[in-house]
Amino acid sequence: MSETNTTNQHVSFLKYQGKYKGLLGWILSTDHKRVGLLYLYTMLVFFSTAAILGLLMKLELIAPGMTIMGPQTYNAMFTVHGIIMIFIIVVPGLPAVFGNFFLPLMIGAKDVAFPRLNLLSWWVYVIGILTVLSSQFIGGWPDTGWTFYAPYSFRTPVNILPALFGAFILGFSSILTGINFIVTMHRMRCPGMTWFKMPLFPWTLYATAWIQVLATPVIGITLLLTVMERVMGVGIFNPAMGGDPILYQHLFWIYSHPAVYIMILPGMGVISEILPVFSRKRIYGYKAIVLSSLAIAFVGYFVWGHHMFTSGMSGRALYAFSFLTFLVAIPSAIKVFNWVSTMYKGSLNLQTPFYWAVSFIFVFMIGGLTGLVLGSLATNVHVHDTHFVVAHFHFIVFGGTGFSFMAALHYWFPKMFGRMYDRTWANTGWVIFFSGFLTLYLPMFYLGILGMPRRYYDYLPEFHGGNIISSLGAIAMIAGILIVFVNLIRSSRHGEKVTEKNPWGGRTLEWQTDTPPTLENWETEPTVTEQPYEYK
Amino acid sequence: MSQEKQHISSYTSHFVVLITLIILTGISVAVTRVEMGPLNTLVAMIIAGAKASVVLAWFMHLKFDNKLFAIFTALVLVIFLLVLYVTFFDYSYR
């Protein structure tokens, strides 16, 4: 573009120096790749924190009675674990890290549409995190659960305001990212890249961005109203003043159900990128995947009531929400068929990203099918608010988003850092993680069916067996995470150098630029002539 | 980037739109004096909807801008109305 760059070609984005040096050169950089990595590092820190909280809870549950903490601490633990994991990790997760890094690369753009807004969204994100965490110093950890249900959220003696405000601010960050991505995809696709030549990860980001834009304000206003309720006593959700606490639940889930699709849709996109590359085959049913993503985003707005089957809604509403919930399962199932058919008769290249991707399909199916158990009225009443629910959403949120995040990390790692991780350790980490994951969460389905309620630090002795297995699984899973992280962090500095542009033989645009990419991604603007995933 | 195809609304057209909006406001105020029961709400909402459409189409330029903006706006309204509708599955039958 400008003369200054001609002398600097092939300087990677990791090394170039702009106006600022060192750390400032990162936290003030508007380069989408650096912003993506800023998100990645921030998430690494907070994911580890929240994962440790999760481990502590599982250790508490290893035996009935008080093991290592009392009830109030346990309540605080699951609340903070939930708030961090949902609002700080999985909701921004894939879009903020890999969306920022790879969306412009995959559509042949130099950056996102609003680079400064992009950097701002990271700053807003950090401010949101600090606000949430400040609750520790002003009034104690929140103890309401991440759902902040009325009326407890304005009656609890601990100071819930920082958490509410923090989540509100994090919402802004999410909205900014969403707006940025939609405009980027509308305005900055390179010549030749029509909508239906766009790769699937950008497509799922597009659907996700719309949910971010249209659903996040709902949680924003809901949290704000809860703040007002607590500070001024307006009475909107307060049954003592005529308000309806169930309306709080409606509003909360009008956001939080679509939020599940903010978490999972980009993950589906990642899997749709990886499978064709490692099967050496064209993706099966490209358009079906695109349309089902959009369908999920749309129908996903109208199913929120399945979180409230035992809250006291009208019977008519119960049927309606149950029906709509079953409807939204269809597009998800379509995707699973597409992925399996893509692998069918492909020449499979068994590498770490492929392992993560395939295990994603497995855990996603378990999560999805148990979701139908929860979506049908009769069974829901039986397992509502038990460990069955906890297992289900960890299969979707951690199994779905987490596995696809790991898959994405192992897939794009060489492009991002210009180095390769140790494959043996990566595979070992995956095996330990995967088996730990299953050992941790599968017994919880069983415990839930037996009737073990969630959100208690204690349980009846008859649940002891399942809990021991589950807690041991947690330890194994954390060990797996540790191996994966240590391997990746070590390799990002000392791993074997990768200089070739396309180590996996991918067909999408991000593999046609330098490794790691230069500041402006392209020396000459790329042009697209054929569909993505055209393997001969 | 391209500025050439920008449509410039005239002062007069803005003025006409404003007068229309004020007249609609007047009608809306006057009509509530007439007792029509639940119809009052309906009429008030229809007039407000008409005013909103005028603002969207002329002041906010949806009539002249990229059709995409108008389509998106319609989509957002549809989603909102559907959410409202589905919520009342609960409240109308409780």
Added chain:
Amino acid sequence: MEKITEHTAHVHRDDEGDKLGMWLFIFTELLLFGMLFLIYAVYRYKNPVAFQLGGEELDVFLGTLNTVILLISSATVAMSITAMQKGEKTKALILLGTTLFIAVVFLINKWFEWGAKIDYGLYPNSENLLELGHGTTLFFGLYYVMSGIHALHILIGIGLFVFVYRQIMVNKINKTDYVWLENVGLYWHLVDLIWIFLFPLFYLIH
């Protein structure tokens, strides 16, 4: 290592994209207020009589006045865009100044309206209000929340107008580059749009 002095990627200009971004932001606002309207609808449905009586407490004259001046301000900001497109800078500034002035007047009216209510003892969690029963509490709770958040948007709008006014003064916004003015205009119309619904719901329907 050599230095690259400027990150050139964001130099490119795309007015259409900027406008799309603004529209997306407007959608978030529509949904935000939409949820408040949803809450209003639910509580009106559950407490029809109290909401009717609550509406009669509000000053229709002040409400109508504020509606009309807000409509005028919408027209003036739209006209200032026309002026900018034609390159009539002074006219654009006068029209924008008028809009700014009206926005302030709107807030002053609001101040008196709220003041009268508060003197009356009608404010969230007040004893007077709680005595009037659940439905009325909800009506006034929503009245304060919704018109309060709307007033906050007016306040932000005033800030934006001041900013844009300065940008026109220093020719940063000019005949060929005025997307900022357009976007602030869009924001202001949104504020108007919300009021178009707030007005009948609180002041008119009996």
